[in-house]
Every structure is written in structure tokens, then in C-alpha cells.
Amino acid sequence: MVGPFFYINSWKLNFRGFLYLAEPNENAEKQLQFLTSRVGHAQIFDKRFPNTTIEYFDFPRGRVVFDSEEVRHIIYIDNCIREKADKVAEIFDAKHYIVEKDEHYVCKNCMDDKIWE
Numbered sequence: 001m002v003g004p005f006f007y008i009n010s011w012k013l014n015f016r017g018f019l020y021l022a023e024p025n026e027n028a029e030k031q032l033q034f035l036t037s038r039v040g041h042a043q044i045f046d047k048r049f050p051n052t053t054i055e056y057f058d059f060p061r062g063r064v065v066f067d068s069e070e071v072r073h074i075i076y077i078d079n080c081i082r083e084k085a086d087k088v089a090e091i092f093d094a095k096h097y098i099v100e101k102d103e104h105y106v107c108k109n110c111m112d113d114k115i116w117e
């Protein structure tokens with residue numbers, strides 16, 4: 001399965017854990033050899049937290065994509081939750097996968113860290 005995910009630990013949102021949308025590969029969009037969900041992070045965040053003023057991009061997140069040429073998943077994940085990639089693989093039923101960074105998936109904290117580097 002493929003799709004976007006968050007790992008949220010927030011007392012303001014009263015939420016701790018993964019927020020995700022896992023779509024079967026058959027429903028995914030094909031971009032070159034990659035299968036990816038059309039669903040965006042904002043969509044799943046706004047649906048789960050319709051009344052919050054907190055921005056979705058504050059939180060660590062990533063996306064699971066399937067590479068049909070290499071026949072494996074790619075887990076794009078924020079640095080600060082990289083150790084949770086195994087759990088993400090479990091959720092998305094990814095048996096073979098690689099873990100990658102992506103400039104889109106950088107949370108507020110990681111962004112702030114970068115400024116001070």
C-alpha cells in the first residue's frame with residue numbers, strides 16, 4: 001500500500017501516534033515507474049483535525065511510494081522519526097523497502113535545527 005503519513009505527538013491535538021492513509025497499489029497514481037497516492041498531507045490532517053489552527057507542516061511526516069521497477073517500497077520520512085520507519089513499513093505492509101529523505105518532509109523542529117546548523 002502507498003500513501004501519506006504523520007507521526008503526531010501533541011497534547012494540543014490530544015493525539016499521539018500515526019495518522020495515515022494507506023491505499024492499495026491498484027488505486028494509486030502511476031508516475032513513471034512509481035505508484036503513489038493522490039492524497040495529500042493537508043487532506044488527512046484537516047479531516048482528522050477540522051477545527052485546529054495548528055498547521056499540518058509543523059509535524060513529522062512522510063510518504064510511502066512503490067517502485068514497480070525495483071519491486072520495493074520507498075519510505076520517504078522526516079529525520080526525527082526515521083527510527084519509526086519499521087513501524088511505517090508494517091502499517092503499509094511493505095515487505096521490501098528502502099528509507100529515504102525528502103526535502104518536502106521536514107517538520108517545524110527539523111526546519112529550526114537546519115537554521116542553526
Ligand SMILES: [Zn+2]
Nearest residue numbers: 078080107110
Ligand atoms: Zn522532524
